[in-house]
Amino acid sequence: xxxxxxxxxxxxxxxxxxxxxxxxxxxxxxxxxxxxxxxxxxxxxxxxxxxxxxxxxxxxxxxxxxxxxxxxxxxxxxxxxxxxx
Numbered sequence: 001x002x003x004x005x006x007x008x009x010x011x012x013x014x015x016x017x018x019x020x021x022x023x024x025x026x027x028x029x030x031x032x033x034x035x036x037x038x039x040x041x042x043x044x045x046x047x048x049x050x051x052x053x054x055x056x057x058x059x060x061x062x063x064x065x066x067x068x069x070x071x072x073x074x075x076x077x078x079x080x081x082x083x084x085x
Contacts, residue, residue: 001032008044017048026060035068042074054080 008024011017021044028041045057057079061072 001028004028005032005037005041008041012044017044022048022050022053022056026056029060029067029071030064035070038068038071039074042071046074046078049079049082 004024004027008021008028011021011024025041025045025048029038029045032038032041045053057075061067061075
């Protein structure tokens with residue numbers, strides 16, 4: 001998991017937020033043991049707004065309903081709220 005986190009940090013620092021970044025964000029939010037790092041991934045994801053992102057986030061939250069509240073708040077407050085959900 002630390003390898004994925006390092007890759008996401010590198011992509012973020014380079015401003016290379018793309019499909020791979022999205023995959024890494026979802027993977028880290030779902031499986032990283034540290035809530036701080038999960039929130040980091042959620043915040044990065046809010047910078048990658050694509051047309052299908054709100055639907056992806058809704059499906060992700062439904063599948064991982066046991067995510068820490070802080071991670072859910074970042075996703076709901078930024079991505080879903082902006083999309084009108």
